[in-house]
Amino acid sequence: DQQVKQNSPSLSVQEGRISILNCDYTNSMFDYFLWYKKYPAEGPTFLISISSIKDKNEDGRFTVFLNKSAKHLSLHIVPSQPGDSAVYFCAARNRDDKIIFGKGTRLHILP
Amino acid sequence: DTGVSQNPRHKITKRGQNVTFRCDPISEHNRLYWYRQTLGQGPEFLTYFQNEAQLEKSRLLSDRFSAERPKGSFSTLEIQRTEQGDSAMYLCASSLASGFSPLHFGNGTRLTVT
Numbered sequence: 001d002q003q004v005k006q007n008s009p010s011l012s013v014q015e016g017r018i019s020i021l022n023c024d025y026t027n028s029m030f031d032y033f034l035w036y037k038k039y040p041a042e043g044p045t046f047l048i049s050i051s052s053i054k055d056k057n058e059d060g061r062f063t064v065f066l067n068k069s070a071k072h073l074s075l076h077i078v079p080s081q082p083g084d085s086a087v088y089f090c091a092a093r094n095r096d097d098k099i100i101f102g103k104g105t106r107l108h109i110l111p
Numbered sequence: 112d113t114g115v116s117q118n119p120r121h122k123i124t125k126r127g128q129n130v131t132f133r134c135d136p137i138s139e140h141n142r143l144y145w146y147r148q149t150l151g152q153g154p155e156f157l158t159y160f161q162n163e164a165q166l167e168k169s170r171l172l173s174d175r176f177s178a179e180r181p182k183g184s185f186s187t188l189e190i191q192r193t194e195q196g197d198s199a200m201y202l203c204a205s206s207l208a209s210g211f212s213p214l215h216f217g218n219g220t221r222l223t224v225t
Contacts, residue, residue, distance in 0.1 A: 004153075032211050043115070043202055043216030044154065051211070089153050097142070098167070099214055101153035 003027045004092050006102035014110050019077040021105050023090030026071065030092035034099065035064060035075045038087045047088075048075070077107075085109045113137070115217035117203050123223045124193055131189045132220045136205030143186050144214060145178055146202040147171070154202055160186060161208055193224045 005024045013019045025033075031052050036044035050057040050064045050073070057064050063076045077084055090102040116135040124130050136143050141162050146154035157176070158168045162183035172178075175193075180186040190197055200221050204214035 006153075009151075034213055036216075041218070043204075043218045046213040046215065049211070049213060091153075093211075096167070097208070098156055098159070099144075100156065101146075103151065103153045 002102075003030075004090055004100050004102040006090050006105050008105050009103075010106040010108065012108040012110055013080050015082060016079045019075075019080045019084065019107055019109070021075040021077075021088050021090070021107065023073050023075075023102055024071055025073075025092055027092070027094070027100075028068075028071070029095055030100075031095060032093040033064070033066060033073050034091040034093070035062075036089040036091060036101075037084075038089065038104070044089055080107075080109050082109050082111070115203055115205055115215055117201075117217035117220050119220055120218065121221050121223075123225065126195060126224055127192055129189065129191045130193060130222065131187055132201055132203075132222075134186045134188070134203030134217060136185070136203070137215055138184075139207070140205035140212075140215070141183070141208050142206045142212075143180055144204045144206075145186070145188050146204065148200045148202055148219070149198075157188075190222075193222075195224045198222055198224045 034049040035047045038044045048062045066073045087104045087106050089104045118133045144159040145157040148154045160180040175191045178188045200219045202219045204216045206212040
């Protein structure tokens with residue numbers, strides 16, 4: 001039973017354009033949502049989060065949007081840079097502080 | 112900032128052997144988590160601690176797995192009688208218990224069971 005779903009295994013975006021990564025969830029009790037970035041042979045690195053009471057959070061080139069009625073969130077990266085090529089994990093926090101991860105989306109930034 | 116440290120980085124073992132991994136969290140963090148990641152999957156929750164208390168174990172964690180955090184600082188994850196299906200990346204993360212605190216991950220221990 002996958003509570004956090006990333007339905008796109010991979011995404012290719014031209015350098016300088018906007019990258020949009022999507023995530024759906026099923027548990028309405030999640031109180032925070034997070035995005036992590038992972039390079040090969042490294043652990044996931046925290047990028048940005050959003051509380052369930054907000055609908056947008058922005059940090060530099062990264063913006064996360066939350067649509068609670070649709071149980072959907074997205075991460076926007078603009079402009080996309082070569083160093084953004086990585087696997088991105090969507091994650092959500094349960095009330096008991098467990099964090100549940102999606103399967104990830106591999107982002108390729110094309111020159 | 113020393114970050115979360117995991118040792119060893121790689122472990123190759125034969126089926127049936129026991130292995131132990133160590134995690135040193137960020138010093139002021141009182142929560143410590145273990146996750147497992149296999150190819151094409153996201154990190155899967157295994158267990159977590161607040162200080163030295165183990166709060167929850169996932170159903171994924173069979174009786175062959177045990178984790179400890181004896182003094183509320185570093186933690187160990189032991190796998191007894193390893194099986195080929197245990198081959199994975201084992202990730203440790205730490206955070207603060209109060210309010211919202213994102214998990215900070217180590218670089219993991221990659222286990223290969225032959």
